[in-house]
Amino acid sequence: MNNGRFATALHILTLLQLKKDELLSSEYIAGSINVNPVIVRKEISNLRAHGFIESKEGKGGGYSLGKPASQIRLSDVYRSVNDSPILGRSNDPNPDCMVGRQINVHLKELFVTADEAFLKQLGKTTVADFSKKFF
Amino acid sequence: MNNGRFATALHILTLLQLKKDELLSSEYIAGSINVNPVIVRKEISNLRAHGFIESKEGKGGGYSLGKPASQIRLSDVYRSVNDSPILGRSNDPNPDCMVGRQINVHLKELFVTADEAFLKQLGKTTVADFSKKFF
DNA sequence: CATACTGTAACATTTATTATTACAGTACAA
DNA sequence: TTGTACTGTAATAATAAATGTTACAGTATG
Structure with missing residues:
Protein backbone atom coordinates (compact mmCIF):
# COMPACT_ATOMS: atom_id res chain seq x y z
CA MET A 1 0.00 0.00 0.00
CA ASN A 2 2.07 2.95 1.06
CA ASN A 3 2.58 4.67 -2.21
CA GLY A 4 2.74 8.34 -3.01
CA ARG A 5 -0.65 8.41 -4.66
CA PHE A 6 -2.40 10.29 -1.88
CA ALA A 7 0.29 12.96 -1.90
CA THR A 8 0.05 13.20 -5.66
CA ALA A 9 -3.73 13.37 -5.70
CA LEU A 10 -3.87 16.04 -3.03
CA HIS A 11 -1.19 18.05 -4.79
CA ILE A 12 -3.24 17.99 -7.97
CA LEU A 13 -6.44 19.02 -6.23
CA THR A 14 -4.66 21.81 -4.38
CA LEU A 15 -3.24 23.24 -7.58
CA LEU A 16 -6.64 23.14 -9.24
CA GLN A 17 -8.22 24.92 -6.30
CA LEU A 18 -5.53 27.60 -6.11
CA LYS A 19 -5.80 28.27 -9.85
CA LYS A 20 -9.47 27.60 -10.16
CA ASP A 21 -10.00 30.25 -12.82
CA GLU A 22 -7.85 28.44 -15.37
CA LEU A 23 -7.52 25.01 -16.88
CA LEU A 24 -4.22 23.38 -15.94
CA SER A 25 -2.43 20.97 -18.23
CA SER A 26 -0.98 17.67 -17.12
CA GLU A 27 2.42 18.98 -18.03
CA TYR A 28 2.10 22.01 -15.81
CA ILE A 29 0.86 19.91 -12.92
CA ALA A 30 3.58 17.34 -13.45
CA GLY A 31 6.14 20.13 -13.33
CA SER A 32 4.95 21.20 -9.91
CA ILE A 33 4.85 17.69 -8.48
CA ASN A 34 8.00 16.69 -10.30
CA VAL A 35 6.67 13.48 -11.80
CA ASN A 36 5.94 12.29 -15.29
CA PRO A 37 2.87 13.85 -16.93
CA VAL A 38 1.43 10.42 -17.60
CA ILE A 39 1.35 9.74 -13.89
CA VAL A 40 -0.68 12.88 -13.49
CA ARG A 41 -3.11 11.91 -16.23
CA LYS A 42 -3.57 8.46 -14.74
CA GLU A 43 -4.16 9.84 -11.29
CA ILE A 44 -6.60 12.35 -12.67
CA SER A 45 -8.36 9.63 -14.58
CA ASN A 46 -9.17 8.08 -11.24
CA LEU A 47 -10.05 11.33 -9.51
CA ARG A 48 -12.35 12.21 -12.36
CA ALA A 49 -14.13 8.88 -12.04
CA HIS A 50 -14.88 9.96 -8.48
CA GLY A 51 -16.20 13.33 -9.61
CA PHE A 52 -13.44 15.41 -8.06
CA ILE A 53 -12.05 16.62 -11.36
CA GLU A 54 -13.36 17.57 -14.80
CA SER A 55 -11.29 17.57 -17.93
CA LYS A 56 -11.42 19.18 -21.29
CA GLU A 57 -9.72 17.53 -24.23
CA GLY A 58 -8.05 19.10 -27.20
CA LYS A 59 -6.05 22.24 -27.71
CA GLY A 60 -6.37 24.64 -24.83
CA GLY A 61 -7.80 21.81 -22.76
CA GLY A 62 -6.84 20.80 -19.26
CA TYR A 63 -8.24 20.13 -15.84
CA SER A 64 -10.42 21.82 -13.25
CA LEU A 65 -12.18 20.77 -10.07
CA GLY A 66 -15.39 18.85 -10.60
CA LYS A 67 -17.03 20.12 -7.44
CA PRO A 68 -16.39 22.84 -4.86
CA ALA A 69 -13.20 22.22 -2.92
CA SER A 70 -15.17 22.59 0.30
CA GLN A 71 -17.06 19.46 -0.65
CA ILE A 72 -14.02 17.26 -1.14
CA ARG A 73 -12.92 15.73 2.12
CA LEU A 74 -9.45 14.32 2.35
CA SER A 75 -10.89 11.04 3.55
CA ASP A 76 -12.72 10.78 0.22
CA VAL A 77 -9.52 11.50 -1.63
CA TYR A 78 -7.74 8.87 0.37
CA ARG A 79 -10.42 6.29 -0.27
CA SER A 80 -10.46 7.03 -3.97
CA VAL A 81 -6.77 6.39 -4.18
CA ASN A 82 -6.58 3.42 -1.90
CA ASP A 83 -9.64 1.30 -1.36
CA SER A 84 -8.44 -1.30 1.11
CA PRO A 85 -7.93 -0.55 4.79
CA ILE A 86 -4.54 0.42 6.07
CA LEU A 87 -2.68 -2.56 7.42
CA GLY A 88 -4.76 -4.60 5.03
CA ARG A 89 -2.23 -7.25 4.29
CA SER A 90 -2.42 -10.46 6.26
CA ASN A 91 -0.63 -13.75 5.94
CA ASP A 92 -2.13 -16.98 4.74
CA PRO A 93 -1.86 -18.88 7.97
CA ASN A 94 -2.15 -22.55 8.80
CA PRO A 95 -5.80 -23.57 9.24
CA ASP A 96 -4.79 -26.53 11.39
CA CYS A 97 -3.70 -24.15 14.12
CA LEU A 110 -9.01 -4.49 14.03
CA PHE A 111 -8.02 -3.08 10.66
CA VAL A 112 -11.48 -1.78 9.95
CA THR A 113 -11.90 0.07 13.22
CA ALA A 114 -8.43 1.59 13.05
CA ASP A 115 -9.11 2.58 9.50
CA GLU A 116 -12.33 4.30 10.48
CA ALA A 117 -10.52 6.37 13.09
CA PHE A 118 -7.91 7.30 10.53
CA LEU A 119 -10.45 8.34 7.93
CA LYS A 120 -12.51 10.24 10.44
CA GLN A 121 -9.51 12.37 11.26
CA LEU A 122 -8.63 12.93 7.60
CA GLY A 123 -12.25 13.83 6.90
CA LYS A 124 -11.99 16.86 9.16
CA THR A 125 -10.05 18.61 6.41
CA THR A 126 -11.35 19.47 2.95
CA VAL A 127 -9.38 20.44 -0.13
CA ALA A 128 -10.56 23.99 0.52
CA ASP A 129 -9.13 23.94 4.04
CA PHE A 130 -5.90 22.43 2.86
CA SER A 131 -5.48 24.95 0.05
CA LYS A 132 -5.84 27.87 2.43
CA LYS A 133 -2.55 26.88 4.01
CA PHE A 134 -0.71 28.08 0.93
CA PHE A 135 -1.52 31.76 1.35
CA MET B 1 4.73 0.52 3.82
CA ASN B 2 1.77 -1.80 3.82
CA ASN B 3 3.50 -5.03 4.47
CA GLY B 4 2.40 -8.01 6.47
CA ARG B 5 4.73 -7.34 9.35
CA PHE B 6 2.07 -6.15 11.74
CA ALA B 7 0.00 -9.25 11.09
CA THR B 8 3.06 -11.42 11.58
CA ALA B 9 4.13 -9.67 14.76
CA LEU B 10 0.68 -9.88 16.30
CA HIS B 11 0.38 -13.52 15.33
CA ILE B 12 3.63 -14.26 17.11
CA LEU B 13 2.65 -12.38 20.24
CA THR B 14 -0.75 -14.06 20.32
CA LEU B 15 0.79 -17.51 20.12
CA LEU B 16 3.21 -16.69 22.91
CA GLN B 17 0.41 -15.44 25.09
CA LEU B 18 -1.83 -18.44 24.44
CA LYS B 19 1.02 -20.83 25.19
CA LYS B 20 2.68 -18.75 27.82
CA ASP B 21 3.78 -21.71 29.88
CA GLU B 22 6.10 -23.04 27.18
CA LEU B 23 8.92 -21.78 25.01
CA LEU B 24 7.93 -21.80 21.36
CA SER B 25 10.43 -22.38 18.59
CA SER B 26 10.68 -20.30 15.45
CA GLU B 27 9.79 -23.40 13.48
CA TYR B 28 6.60 -23.96 15.40
CA ILE B 29 5.58 -20.33 15.09
CA ALA B 30 6.45 -20.28 11.40
CA GLY B 31 4.25 -23.32 10.92
CA SER B 32 1.27 -21.51 12.35
CA ILE B 33 1.81 -18.35 10.35
CA ASN B 34 2.86 -20.29 7.29
CA VAL B 35 6.03 -18.36 6.58
CA ASN B 36 9.71 -19.18 6.64
CA PRO B 37 11.22 -19.60 10.13
CA VAL B 38 13.83 -16.97 9.32
CA ILE B 39 11.10 -14.40 8.84
CA VAL B 40 9.88 -15.23 12.32
CA ARG B 41 13.33 -14.94 13.82
CA LYS B 42 13.88 -11.61 12.14
CA GLU B 43 10.56 -10.26 13.30
CA ILE B 44 11.22 -11.51 16.80
CA SER B 45 14.63 -9.90 16.75
CA ASN B 46 12.86 -6.59 16.39
CA LEU B 47 10.12 -7.35 18.91
CA ARG B 48 12.73 -8.38 21.41
CA ALA B 49 14.59 -5.12 20.94
CA HIS B 50 11.36 -3.46 22.04
CA GLY B 51 11.06 -5.68 25.08
CA PHE B 52 7.98 -7.55 23.97
CA ILE B 53 9.71 -10.89 23.68
CA GLU B 54 12.47 -12.80 25.41
CA SER B 55 14.44 -15.57 23.83
CA LYS B 56 16.52 -18.45 25.02
CA GLU B 57 19.24 -19.82 22.79
CA GLY B 58 20.47 -23.36 22.47
CA LYS B 59 18.83 -26.71 22.68
CA GLY B 60 15.37 -26.54 24.21
CA GLY B 61 15.41 -22.80 23.64
CA GLY B 62 12.69 -20.67 22.13
CA TYR B 63 10.59 -17.61 22.75
CA SER B 64 8.27 -16.21 25.39
CA LEU B 65 6.68 -12.86 26.12
CA GLY B 66 8.99 -10.30 27.64
CA LYS B 67 6.25 -8.56 29.60
CA PRO B 68 2.62 -9.22 30.53
CA ALA B 69 0.36 -9.29 27.47
CA SER B 70 -1.89 -6.77 29.17
CA GLN B 71 0.96 -4.28 28.96
CA ILE B 72 1.54 -4.63 25.23
CA ARG B 73 -0.74 -2.30 23.32
CA LEU B 74 -1.27 -2.95 19.65
CA SER B 75 -0.25 0.60 18.90
CA ASP B 76 3.13 -0.19 20.39
CA VAL B 77 3.38 -3.28 18.27
CA TYR B 78 2.47 -1.30 15.22
CA ARG B 79 5.04 1.37 15.97
CA SER B 80 7.75 -1.18 16.58
CA VAL B 81 7.14 -2.70 13.20
CA ASN B 82 6.66 0.47 11.26
CA ASP B 83 8.14 3.65 12.54
CA SER B 84 7.02 6.18 9.96
CA PRO B 85 3.48 7.50 9.82
CA ILE B 86 0.96 5.90 7.57
CA LEU B 87 0.73 7.73 4.27
CA GLY B 88 4.31 8.69 4.90
CA ARG B 89 5.48 8.78 1.35
CA SER B 90 5.54 12.14 -0.38
CA ASN B 91 6.89 13.29 -3.68
CA ASP B 92 9.93 15.43 -4.21
CA PRO B 93 8.15 18.42 -5.66
CA ASN B 94 9.38 21.46 -7.51
CA PRO B 95 10.62 24.16 -5.10
CA ASP B 96 10.01 26.86 -7.70
CA CYS B 97 6.28 26.34 -7.38
CA LEU B 110 -1.82 15.85 8.08
CA PHE B 111 -0.07 12.51 8.24
CA VAL B 112 0.91 12.93 11.83
CA THR B 113 -2.56 13.79 13.09
CA ALA B 114 -4.20 11.00 11.09
CA ASP B 115 -1.57 8.65 12.37
CA GLU B 116 -2.27 9.64 15.94
CA ALA B 117 -5.95 8.89 15.52
CA PHE B 118 -5.08 5.56 14.02
CA LEU B 119 -2.69 4.63 16.82
CA LYS B 120 -5.08 5.82 19.49
CA GLN B 121 -7.67 3.39 18.19
CA LEU B 122 -5.19 0.53 17.97
CA GLY B 123 -3.99 1.31 21.47
CA LYS B 124 -7.39 0.45 22.88
CA THR B 125 -6.52 -3.21 22.45
CA THR B 126 -3.69 -5.08 24.13
CA VAL B 127 -2.21 -8.42 23.21
CA ALA B 128 -4.10 -9.84 26.19
CA ASP B 129 -7.42 -8.53 24.83
CA PHE B 130 -6.66 -9.78 21.39
CA SER B 131 -5.67 -13.22 22.59
CA LYS B 132 -8.94 -13.66 24.46
CA LYS B 133 -10.74 -13.74 21.13
CA PHE B 134 -9.32 -17.16 20.46
CA PHE B 135 -11.19 -18.96 23.21
C1' DC C 1 30.53 -34.02 21.57
C1' DA C 2 25.97 -34.65 19.25
C1' DT C 3 21.79 -32.33 19.10
C1' DA C 4 18.44 -28.69 18.77
C1' DC C 5 17.91 -24.52 18.94
C1' DT C 6 18.73 -18.97 18.01
C1' DG C 7 21.04 -15.01 15.38
C1' DT C 8 22.27 -12.99 11.36
C1' DA C 9 24.35 -12.16 6.86
C1' DA C 10 24.07 -12.76 2.06
C1' DC C 11 21.57 -13.52 -1.67
C1' DA C 12 17.43 -14.70 -4.71
C1' DT C 13 12.83 -14.11 -5.88
C1' DT C 14 8.60 -11.94 -6.23
C1' DT C 15 5.58 -8.20 -6.20
C1' DA C 16 4.46 -3.30 -6.16
C1' DT C 17 5.35 1.18 -7.74
C1' DT C 18 6.82 4.52 -10.77
C1' DA C 19 8.56 6.07 -15.20
C1' DT C 20 8.66 6.12 -20.19
C1' DT C 21 7.34 5.68 -24.91
C1' DA C 22 4.00 5.70 -28.18
C1' DC C 23 0.11 6.88 -30.37
C1' DA C 24 -4.98 7.45 -31.10
C1' DG C 25 -8.58 10.81 -30.23
C1' DT C 26 -10.31 15.61 -29.68
C1' DA C 27 -10.81 20.65 -29.87
C1' DC C 28 -9.34 24.96 -31.48
C1' DA C 29 -7.81 28.37 -34.66
C1' DA C 30 -5.75 30.14 -38.67
C1' DT D 1 -8.78 21.33 -43.57
C1' DT D 2 -4.74 21.29 -41.60
C1' DG D 3 -1.34 22.18 -37.93
C1' DT D 4 -1.08 22.48 -33.12
C1' DA D 5 -1.76 21.47 -28.35
C1' DC D 6 -3.84 19.06 -25.60
C1' DT D 7 -6.12 14.45 -23.17
C1' DG D 8 -6.64 9.19 -22.73
C1' DT D 9 -4.74 4.98 -22.42
C1' DA D 10 -2.10 0.83 -23.52
C1' DA D 11 2.22 -1.39 -23.36
C1' DT D 12 6.44 -1.80 -21.60
C1' DA D 13 10.65 -0.81 -18.83
C1' DA D 14 12.96 0.40 -14.76
C1' DT D 15 13.25 0.78 -9.93
C1' DA D 16 12.26 -0.16 -5.32
C1' DA D 17 10.27 -2.78 -1.61
C1' DA D 18 8.97 -6.96 0.51
C1' DT D 19 9.52 -11.64 1.19
C1' DG D 20 11.74 -16.01 0.92
C1' DT D 21 15.87 -19.02 1.07
C1' DT D 22 20.32 -20.85 2.08
C1' DA D 23 24.02 -21.08 4.89
C1' DC D 24 26.42 -21.16 8.82
C1' DA D 25 28.31 -19.38 13.31
C1' DG D 26 27.05 -19.28 18.16
C1' DT D 27 24.91 -21.29 22.35
C1' DA D 28 22.72 -24.29 25.75
C1' DT D 29 21.63 -29.01 27.02
C1' DG D 30 22.26 -33.73 28.07
Whole structure:
Protein backbone atom coordinates (compact mmCIF):
# COMPACT_ATOMS: atom_id res chain seq x y z
CA MET A 1 0.00 0.00 0.00
CA ASN A 2 2.07 2.95 1.06
CA ASN A 3 2.58 4.67 -2.21
CA GLY A 4 2.74 8.34 -3.01
CA ARG A 5 -0.65 8.41 -4.66
CA PHE A 6 -2.40 10.29 -1.88
CA ALA A 7 0.29 12.96 -1.90
CA THR A 8 0.05 13.20 -5.66
CA ALA A 9 -3.73 13.37 -5.70
CA LEU A 10 -3.87 16.04 -3.03
CA HIS A 11 -1.19 18.05 -4.79
CA ILE A 12 -3.24 17.99 -7.97
CA LEU A 13 -6.44 19.02 -6.23
CA THR A 14 -4.66 21.81 -4.38
CA LEU A 15 -3.24 23.24 -7.58
CA LEU A 16 -6.64 23.14 -9.24
CA GLN A 17 -8.22 24.92 -6.30
CA LEU A 18 -5.53 27.60 -6.11
CA LYS A 19 -5.80 28.27 -9.85
CA LYS A 20 -9.47 27.60 -10.16
CA ASP A 21 -10.00 30.25 -12.82
CA GLU A 22 -7.85 28.44 -15.37
CA LEU A 23 -7.52 25.01 -16.88
CA LEU A 24 -4.22 23.38 -15.94
CA SER A 25 -2.43 20.97 -18.23
CA SER A 26 -0.98 17.67 -17.12
CA GLU A 27 2.42 18.98 -18.03
CA TYR A 28 2.10 22.01 -15.81
CA ILE A 29 0.86 19.91 -12.92
CA ALA A 30 3.58 17.34 -13.45
CA GLY A 31 6.14 20.13 -13.33
CA SER A 32 4.95 21.20 -9.91
CA ILE A 33 4.85 17.69 -8.48
CA ASN A 34 8.00 16.69 -10.30
CA VAL A 35 6.67 13.48 -11.80
CA ASN A 36 5.94 12.29 -15.29
CA PRO A 37 2.87 13.85 -16.93
CA VAL A 38 1.43 10.42 -17.60
CA ILE A 39 1.35 9.74 -13.89
CA VAL A 40 -0.68 12.88 -13.49
CA ARG A 41 -3.11 11.91 -16.23
CA LYS A 42 -3.57 8.46 -14.74
CA GLU A 43 -4.16 9.84 -11.29
CA ILE A 44 -6.60 12.35 -12.67
CA SER A 45 -8.36 9.63 -14.58
CA ASN A 46 -9.17 8.08 -11.24
CA LEU A 47 -10.05 11.33 -9.51
CA ARG A 48 -12.35 12.21 -12.36
CA ALA A 49 -14.13 8.88 -12.04
CA HIS A 50 -14.88 9.96 -8.48
CA GLY A 51 -16.20 13.33 -9.61
CA PHE A 52 -13.44 15.41 -8.06
CA ILE A 53 -12.05 16.62 -11.36
CA GLU A 54 -13.36 17.57 -14.80
CA SER A 55 -11.29 17.57 -17.93
CA LYS A 56 -11.42 19.18 -21.29
CA GLU A 57 -9.72 17.53 -24.23
CA GLY A 58 -8.05 19.10 -27.20
CA LYS A 59 -6.05 22.24 -27.71
CA GLY A 60 -6.37 24.64 -24.83
CA GLY A 61 -7.80 21.81 -22.76
CA GLY A 62 -6.84 20.80 -19.26
CA TYR A 63 -8.24 20.13 -15.84
CA SER A 64 -10.42 21.82 -13.25
CA LEU A 65 -12.18 20.77 -10.07
CA GLY A 66 -15.39 18.85 -10.60
CA LYS A 67 -17.03 20.12 -7.44
CA PRO A 68 -16.39 22.84 -4.86
CA ALA A 69 -13.20 22.22 -2.92
CA SER A 70 -15.17 22.59 0.30
CA GLN A 71 -17.06 19.46 -0.65
CA ILE A 72 -14.02 17.26 -1.14
CA ARG A 73 -12.92 15.73 2.12
CA LEU A 74 -9.45 14.32 2.35
CA SER A 75 -10.89 11.04 3.55
CA ASP A 76 -12.72 10.78 0.22
CA VAL A 77 -9.52 11.50 -1.63
CA TYR A 78 -7.74 8.87 0.37
CA ARG A 79 -10.42 6.29 -0.27
CA SER A 80 -10.46 7.03 -3.97
CA VAL A 81 -6.77 6.39 -4.18
CA ASN A 82 -6.58 3.42 -1.90
CA ASP A 83 -9.64 1.30 -1.36
CA SER A 84 -8.44 -1.30 1.11
CA PRO A 85 -7.93 -0.55 4.79
CA ILE A 86 -4.54 0.42 6.07
CA LEU A 87 -2.68 -2.56 7.42
CA GLY A 88 -4.76 -4.60 5.03
CA ARG A 89 -2.23 -7.25 4.29
CA SER A 90 -2.42 -10.46 6.26
CA ASN A 91 -0.63 -13.75 5.94
CA ASP A 92 -2.13 -16.98 4.74
CA PRO A 93 -1.86 -18.88 7.97
CA ASN A 94 -2.15 -22.55 8.80
CA PRO A 95 -5.80 -23.57 9.24
CA ASP A 96 -4.79 -26.53 11.39
CA CYS A 97 -3.70 -24.15 14.12
CA MET A 98 -6.31 -22.57 16.36
CA VAL A 99 -4.71 -19.18 15.98
CA GLY A 100 -3.97 -19.53 12.28
CA ARG A 101 -7.55 -20.52 11.60
CA GLN A 102 -9.11 -17.49 13.25
CA ILE A 103 -6.61 -14.71 13.18
CA ASN A 104 -7.54 -13.14 9.88
CA VAL A 105 -11.08 -12.52 11.00
CA HIS A 106 -9.89 -10.79 14.14
CA LEU A 107 -7.24 -8.85 12.26
CA LYS A 108 -9.77 -7.59 9.81
CA GLU A 109 -11.98 -6.32 12.60
CA LEU A 110 -9.01 -4.49 14.03
CA PHE A 111 -8.02 -3.08 10.66
CA VAL A 112 -11.48 -1.78 9.95
CA THR A 113 -11.90 0.07 13.22
CA ALA A 114 -8.43 1.59 13.05
CA ASP A 115 -9.11 2.58 9.50
CA GLU A 116 -12.33 4.30 10.48
CA ALA A 117 -10.52 6.37 13.09
CA PHE A 118 -7.91 7.30 10.53
CA LEU A 119 -10.45 8.34 7.93
CA LYS A 120 -12.51 10.24 10.44
CA GLN A 121 -9.51 12.37 11.26
CA LEU A 122 -8.63 12.93 7.60
CA GLY A 123 -12.25 13.83 6.90
CA LYS A 124 -11.99 16.86 9.16
CA THR A 125 -10.05 18.61 6.41
CA THR A 126 -11.35 19.47 2.95
CA VAL A 127 -9.38 20.44 -0.13
CA ALA A 128 -10.56 23.99 0.52
CA ASP A 129 -9.13 23.94 4.04
CA PHE A 130 -5.90 22.43 2.86
CA SER A 131 -5.48 24.95 0.05
CA LYS A 132 -5.84 27.87 2.43
CA LYS A 133 -2.55 26.88 4.01
CA PHE A 134 -0.71 28.08 0.93
CA PHE A 135 -1.52 31.76 1.35
CA MET B 1 4.73 0.52 3.82
CA ASN B 2 1.77 -1.80 3.82
CA ASN B 3 3.50 -5.03 4.47
CA GLY B 4 2.40 -8.01 6.47
CA ARG B 5 4.73 -7.34 9.35
CA PHE B 6 2.07 -6.15 11.74
CA ALA B 7 0.00 -9.25 11.09
CA THR B 8 3.06 -11.42 11.58
CA ALA B 9 4.13 -9.67 14.76
CA LEU B 10 0.68 -9.88 16.30
CA HIS B 11 0.38 -13.52 15.33
CA ILE B 12 3.63 -14.26 17.11
CA LEU B 13 2.65 -12.38 20.24
CA THR B 14 -0.75 -14.06 20.32
CA LEU B 15 0.79 -17.51 20.12
CA LEU B 16 3.21 -16.69 22.91
CA GLN B 17 0.41 -15.44 25.09
CA LEU B 18 -1.83 -18.44 24.44
CA LYS B 19 1.02 -20.83 25.19
CA LYS B 20 2.68 -18.75 27.82
CA ASP B 21 3.78 -21.71 29.88
CA GLU B 22 6.10 -23.04 27.18
CA LEU B 23 8.92 -21.78 25.01
CA LEU B 24 7.93 -21.80 21.36
CA SER B 25 10.43 -22.38 18.59
CA SER B 26 10.68 -20.30 15.45
CA GLU B 27 9.79 -23.40 13.48
CA TYR B 28 6.60 -23.96 15.40
CA ILE B 29 5.58 -20.33 15.09
CA ALA B 30 6.45 -20.28 11.40
CA GLY B 31 4.25 -23.32 10.92
CA SER B 32 1.27 -21.51 12.35
CA ILE B 33 1.81 -18.35 10.35
CA ASN B 34 2.86 -20.29 7.29
CA VAL B 35 6.03 -18.36 6.58
CA ASN B 36 9.71 -19.18 6.64
CA PRO B 37 11.22 -19.60 10.13
CA VAL B 38 13.83 -16.97 9.32
CA ILE B 39 11.10 -14.40 8.84
CA VAL B 40 9.88 -15.23 12.32
CA ARG B 41 13.33 -14.94 13.82
CA LYS B 42 13.88 -11.61 12.14
CA GLU B 43 10.56 -10.26 13.30
CA ILE B 44 11.22 -11.51 16.80
CA SER B 45 14.63 -9.90 16.75
CA ASN B 46 12.86 -6.59 16.39
CA LEU B 47 10.12 -7.35 18.91
CA ARG B 48 12.73 -8.38 21.41
CA ALA B 49 14.59 -5.12 20.94
CA HIS B 50 11.36 -3.46 22.04
CA GLY B 51 11.06 -5.68 25.08
CA PHE B 52 7.98 -7.55 23.97
CA ILE B 53 9.71 -10.89 23.68
CA GLU B 54 12.47 -12.80 25.41
CA SER B 55 14.44 -15.57 23.83
CA LYS B 56 16.52 -18.45 25.02
CA GLU B 57 19.24 -19.82 22.79
CA GLY B 58 20.47 -23.36 22.47
CA LYS B 59 18.83 -26.71 22.68
CA GLY B 60 15.37 -26.54 24.21
CA GLY B 61 15.41 -22.80 23.64
CA GLY B 62 12.69 -20.67 22.13
CA TYR B 63 10.59 -17.61 22.75
CA SER B 64 8.27 -16.21 25.39
CA LEU B 65 6.68 -12.86 26.12
CA GLY B 66 8.99 -10.30 27.64
CA LYS B 67 6.25 -8.56 29.60
CA PRO B 68 2.62 -9.22 30.53
CA ALA B 69 0.36 -9.29 27.47
CA SER B 70 -1.89 -6.77 29.17
CA GLN B 71 0.96 -4.28 28.96
CA ILE B 72 1.54 -4.63 25.23
CA ARG B 73 -0.74 -2.30 23.32
CA LEU B 74 -1.27 -2.95 19.65
CA SER B 75 -0.25 0.60 18.90
CA ASP B 76 3.13 -0.19 20.39
CA VAL B 77 3.38 -3.28 18.27
CA TYR B 78 2.47 -1.30 15.22
CA ARG B 79 5.04 1.37 15.97
CA SER B 80 7.75 -1.18 16.58
CA VAL B 81 7.14 -2.70 13.20
CA ASN B 82 6.66 0.47 11.26
CA ASP B 83 8.14 3.65 12.54
CA SER B 84 7.02 6.18 9.96
CA PRO B 85 3.48 7.50 9.82
CA ILE B 86 0.96 5.90 7.57
CA LEU B 87 0.73 7.73 4.27
CA GLY B 88 4.31 8.69 4.90
CA ARG B 89 5.48 8.78 1.35
CA SER B 90 5.54 12.14 -0.38
CA ASN B 91 6.89 13.29 -3.68
CA ASP B 92 9.93 15.43 -4.21
CA PRO B 93 8.15 18.42 -5.66
CA ASN B 94 9.38 21.46 -7.51
CA PRO B 95 10.62 24.16 -5.10
CA ASP B 96 10.01 26.86 -7.70
CA CYS B 97 6.28 26.34 -7.38
CA MET B 98 4.45 27.84 -4.44
CA VAL B 99 2.60 24.60 -3.83
CA GLY B 100 5.58 22.36 -4.48
CA ARG B 101 7.69 24.34 -2.06
CA GLN B 102 5.29 24.06 0.87
CA ILE B 103 3.22 20.96 0.39
CA ASN B 104 5.43 18.47 2.19
CA VAL B 105 5.25 20.43 5.41
CA HIS B 106 1.47 20.50 5.26
CA LEU B 107 1.26 16.87 4.24
CA LYS B 108 3.38 15.85 7.16
CA GLU B 109 1.13 17.69 9.57
CA LEU B 110 -1.82 15.85 8.08
CA PHE B 111 -0.07 12.51 8.24
CA VAL B 112 0.91 12.93 11.83
CA THR B 113 -2.56 13.79 13.09
CA ALA B 114 -4.20 11.00 11.09
CA ASP B 115 -1.57 8.65 12.37
CA GLU B 116 -2.27 9.64 15.94
CA ALA B 117 -5.95 8.89 15.52
CA PHE B 118 -5.08 5.56 14.02
CA LEU B 119 -2.69 4.63 16.82
CA LYS B 120 -5.08 5.82 19.49
CA GLN B 121 -7.67 3.39 18.19
CA LEU B 122 -5.19 0.53 17.97
CA GLY B 123 -3.99 1.31 21.47
CA LYS B 124 -7.39 0.45 22.88
CA THR B 125 -6.52 -3.21 22.45
CA THR B 126 -3.69 -5.08 24.13
CA VAL B 127 -2.21 -8.42 23.21
CA ALA B 128 -4.10 -9.84 26.19
CA ASP B 129 -7.42 -8.53 24.83
CA PHE B 130 -6.66 -9.78 21.39
CA SER B 131 -5.67 -13.22 22.59
CA LYS B 132 -8.94 -13.66 24.46
CA LYS B 133 -10.74 -13.74 21.13
CA PHE B 134 -9.32 -17.16 20.46
CA PHE B 135 -11.19 -18.96 23.21
C1' DC C 1 30.53 -34.02 21.57
C1' DA C 2 25.97 -34.65 19.25
C1' DT C 3 21.79 -32.33 19.10
C1' DA C 4 18.44 -28.69 18.77
C1' DC C 5 17.91 -24.52 18.94
C1' DT C 6 18.73 -18.97 18.01
C1' DG C 7 21.04 -15.01 15.38
C1' DT C 8 22.27 -12.99 11.36
C1' DA C 9 24.35 -12.16 6.86
C1' DA C 10 24.07 -12.76 2.06
C1' DC C 11 21.57 -13.52 -1.67
C1' DA C 12 17.43 -14.70 -4.71
C1' DT C 13 12.83 -14.11 -5.88
C1' DT C 14 8.60 -11.94 -6.23
C1' DT C 15 5.58 -8.20 -6.20
C1' DA C 16 4.46 -3.30 -6.16
C1' DT C 17 5.35 1.18 -7.74
C1' DT C 18 6.82 4.52 -10.77
C1' DA C 19 8.56 6.07 -15.20
C1' DT C 20 8.66 6.12 -20.19
C1' DT C 21 7.34 5.68 -24.91
C1' DA C 22 4.00 5.70 -28.18
C1' DC C 23 0.11 6.88 -30.37
C1' DA C 24 -4.98 7.45 -31.10
C1' DG C 25 -8.58 10.81 -30.23
C1' DT C 26 -10.31 15.61 -29.68
C1' DA C 27 -10.81 20.65 -29.87
C1' DC C 28 -9.34 24.96 -31.48
C1' DA C 29 -7.81 28.37 -34.66
C1' DA C 30 -5.75 30.14 -38.67
C1' DT D 1 -8.78 21.33 -43.57
C1' DT D 2 -4.74 21.29 -41.60
C1' DG D 3 -1.34 22.18 -37.93
C1' DT D 4 -1.08 22.48 -33.12
C1' DA D 5 -1.76 21.47 -28.35
C1' DC D 6 -3.84 19.06 -25.60
C1' DT D 7 -6.12 14.45 -23.17
C1' DG D 8 -6.64 9.19 -22.73
C1' DT D 9 -4.74 4.98 -22.42
C1' DA D 10 -2.10 0.83 -23.52
C1' DA D 11 2.22 -1.39 -23.36
C1' DT D 12 6.44 -1.80 -21.60
C1' DA D 13 10.65 -0.81 -18.83
C1' DA D 14 12.96 0.40 -14.76
C1' DT D 15 13.25 0.78 -9.93
C1' DA D 16 12.26 -0.16 -5.32
C1' DA D 17 10.27 -2.78 -1.61
C1' DA D 18 8.97 -6.96 0.51
C1' DT D 19 9.52 -11.64 1.19
C1' DG D 20 11.74 -16.01 0.92
C1' DT D 21 15.87 -19.02 1.07
C1' DT D 22 20.32 -20.85 2.08
C1' DA D 23 24.02 -21.08 4.89
C1' DC D 24 26.42 -21.16 8.82
C1' DA D 25 28.31 -19.38 13.31
C1' DG D 26 27.05 -19.28 18.16
C1' DT D 27 24.91 -21.29 22.35
C1' DA D 28 22.72 -24.29 25.75
C1' DT D 29 21.63 -29.01 27.02
C1' DG D 30 22.26 -33.73 28.07
